[in-house]
Amino acid sequence: MSVNRRDFLRIAGAAGVAGATSTVAAGSAPATRVSDDWMGMLTDLTLCVGCRKCEWACKDANQLPGQQPIDAYDDKSVFERRRRTDAINLTVVNRYDPAAPGEQPVYVKTQCMHCFEPACASACLVAAFRKTSEGPVLYNENVCIGCRYCMVACPFEMPAYTYDDPFSPAVRKCTMCFDRITKEGGVPACAATCPVEAITFGKRSELLALARDKIAAEPDKYVNHIYGEHEAGGTCWLYIAGKPFDELGFRTDIAATPYPELTRGFLSAVPLVLTLWPALLMGAYAFTQRRDELARAEAEPGENAATEPQPGDHDE
């Protein structure tokens, strides 16, 4: 029976709770299972014109509060400050002004990256997040207790929380329009709306090939970096750009290690502690008892057959 890493963590975690005996199989975990069938998105930042129609479409598709007429999204003043996704804006576009005069500004759309091995899912203590077989990472409000560890864990800082809701606050994030894409011919609202086709929806494996082709075809136009190919172990959402990503508000210090790996070592030590500690501690206890017994026997030479002290009531 092969135990993959995910199962191993499950076992380790379950052991941590139930106190079951150790099933530690020290050894390397098999590689991540990556599905070629996962759906994904490719955003070409060289094409985006900052019209924010994707924001409108997203809000419309998800029926989020604060919707405005589509014309209102032409307002460029929002670019004055950098915005992040929040509970009523699951995707936002920011403008990055050129360093040199004459260059064009770059507009960057952000949203959940739909990681291969999501940090949010590995952080959640009630398994509210799951990686679907279609690719999107989905959140289940019905079990969420609101600890917000997912928000601490997410390297892209995408999950947002409805802090202003006193009785049913919840995490909100992009679903890659899961309900649409699981229907025949369905496309996420942002990709369907984009007037310049900066967002492409398709199989992640094919999008990666497309991104490579684009970079190879115009190496002067693109930097040779597909953001999301390796970041955090790989994400379903990919970006290509004409400028280095660290100049466009992207975190470029995110390692290729999938986030669940970061806690794997700790979690695999849990069954060890559960197995070894009782033996060591009871050993120490037995040692102490024995020492006291001998001390007593020495003090009273007549009675060397000291009775076995009962646990817990010594010295009474």
Next chain:
Amino acid sequence: MSEHAGHAATPRDWARDALFLGQSFGAYLKGLVTPFNLIAAAILCVGVPVAIERFTEGLAATTNLSDDSPWGLWIGFDVLCGVALAAGGFVLASAVHLFGLRDYRPLVRPAILTGFLGYFFVVVGLCFDLGRPWRLPYPMFVSYGVTSVMFLVGWHVALYLTVQFLEFCPAVFEWLRWRTLRKWAAWLTIGATVFGVILSTLHQSALGALFLLAPGKVHPLWYTPYIPVLFFTSAVAAGISMVIFESMLSHRIFASRLGNHDPADMNRLILGLGKAGAVVLLTYFGLKWLALAHGQHWDLLTTPYGWWWLTEVFGFVLLPCLLYAMAVRNRRVGLVRAAGVLTVLGIVLNRLNVSLITYRWNAPERYFPNWREFVITITIVTVGLLTFRWIVNRMPVLHDHPEFGPAH
């Protein structure tokens, strides 16, 4: 049950004896008017309405939490510091019951009570922070996120709370004079202690391991794969120091209750704890440098955060360590206590550094708590102190129960 009837003739006598410190209800009420109680009452007058506001208006109305800073004072102080400072229970219980340091027995019950109340009020603080606190039992009964370090923390805190309650039960049963149950509870002591040490090892370190998922958010000087070990070791130091700190308070405030302990004897124990504190802090000091070397962040030491790191490591780890060592060498109990206070402050500083002060250190906008968050934290601490006092004044915690002899 039937046993208390033999001692006190009527429920009224029992209430007078067990609840009102042997006074009539009126005299008891009059005795409550003290400066400490007046301050506590003032705090509650502010705290209770804010608590109501939190649960009716929501987190946005009462905190400065944001999507960028999802964890604030309630997690950073109430939970992280609360758990670390409550570690004295498992440290003392294992020293006495497992490692045979029997002479430390008088300190076990206060330590376990602090531990139990500490954890209890950690959970209370957590309930303020959670979006839907009424779903607190979900990880136990509804949905299991077994890959999560938080899952482990949740389960272990719940189990450890139960264990500490069991460990404290003998004192409760002595107070109620339930002899049979008292005997049974004493039987459980060794098992409960072993289980408590296991749970403590795991969840103290797990609280640090939570931050393993936040590389790049926690400053690199504090983010390290060693963080579980650092949290555990520092929790042991914090636990020992809290016991020392408490022994000081206990002496001053509950002097009348300390009847059958010789002060000279107590001083000897405090010096012993000081020695342990020095050793643990020296180990922790070494581990901090080991973690730094492992991350190879020497260059960051000359940045402002580097100076802050050095302040923590020298001023709040090495300094109390040396103070402990000096105090033990010169047999100065007062200095041991000063070192204890400094250690506690140092561990609080460390937990705040990891969770708040250096969290998203490079972000333009930083979190600072809303005044209401401070009010709730102060209120919870106040209620915790009042509960501790209420119990210590009634149950055999600082002294042995006359009818039961030395506590186990």
